[in-house]
Amino acid sequence: MRDGPLRRLIKKIALLRYTIDLGITRLILRAKGEPRYRLTGSCNGCGKCCESPMIPVSTPVFRLRSLRWLALTWHRVINGFELIGEDRRLKLFAFRCTHYDPVTKQCDSYDSRPGMCRDYPRNLLYAALPEFLPECGYQAVYKKAEGLRKSLERANLPPEKLQEVLKKLHLEEKE
């Protein structure tokens, strides 16, 4: 259901807080040399990232009933995210987004989408080994790929193994 004026206002305030928080976090990470990857490609509109958005949370939010209730209520009432599952090991909540239309693959409230939707898939660049959805038009490329690729090529690996390692370590850019 499309966001009304009140929900848009609340989401605007939440977005401001999210942007400041993210900006500070990324500044600290940049000072530590992160991310080690750069983003290439573009969005092809496949809609896969909207099919079941996942949100990692802290241990207290995942385990403490009151914090968990607050977080899930916020996501349901404000963001339109309905809980459909969770991953206990990774402390992730998986949602169905009520703004997503699977037929048109469009968001009915794109202008007021949450910060996490705006940041995706840039957030993946901060993982040790970024994993993109297979349909995604974006790709992560290791910033020092060239040197590492040359070393691997000198190692005389069988061609299939070399391709597998290059792909796994994000050392190749898709055409």
Ligand code: SF4
């Ligand atoms: S709010 Fe919009 S952009 Fe975010 S997951 Fe839902 S449909 Fe996708």
Ligand code: SF4
């Ligand atoms: S999965 Fe990637 S290509 Fe598909 S809609 Fe999301 S960002 Fe765009």
